[in-house]
Amino acid sequence: MHSHRVLTEDDYRSSDVNALARSFIGKFLCTKIDGHVTTGMIVETEAYRGADDKASHAYNGKRTKRTSVMYESAGTAYIYLCYGLHHMMNVVTGPCGIANAVLIRSLEPISGLEIMAERRNMASDDNRLTKGPGSVGQAMGIHAGMTGISMTIPEPVIWLEDRGVIIPPSEIGQSERIGVSYAAECAHWPWRYFVLKNKYVSAHQRMLK
């Protein structure tokens, strides 16, 4: 119950990015930046599949300076700037060279609430502290300059932990992904996973079930 197992490359290597996105629900995202440790339990994720997913930055094998990180080994952090101000935290998954990724959209804050609140310029009990991917990046001190770093090396800056928390399948909801309406038929793929009724989950109104 109180084991804190850091996820290893094996935990990220499955080619089933949806299974991984679902499995990350209830895991813990942790950062240690300038000596400040912050952690939060993951309550919302989305899967992106490079090969055939028009919502993915790596759709159809697209490779640019930014997206080259997505082709790195499983357990690499892919972080990019969105709308010029939001730093989006993704975990590269799947076999090396397969550009799958899981976007971490929301956390339930667990520790380091004061530093999170300081970074967010809001009260530590505000439920917007780690709600939505831009908020997660800001609260955790994650920025695009960190893209490409490994989450599986010793003493990582960003990592995931399994703390033995099991979210029952009946408490996990599924829906279309947020903000990808441009992605044609892929926009409707139900590749978003979230903890039902959790107050840190974003965009409740778009839930399917």
Place this chain on the structure above:
DNA sequence: TGTCGGATCAGCT
């Protein structure tokens, strides 16, 4: 070299 728009959020109304 220039233009376009996005895997968003907070603060209003």
Place this chain on the structure above:
DNA sequence: GCTGATCCGACAC
């Protein structure tokens, strides 16, 4: 519910 903030990557020219 609406809107401004804010900027770099991607691609057209």
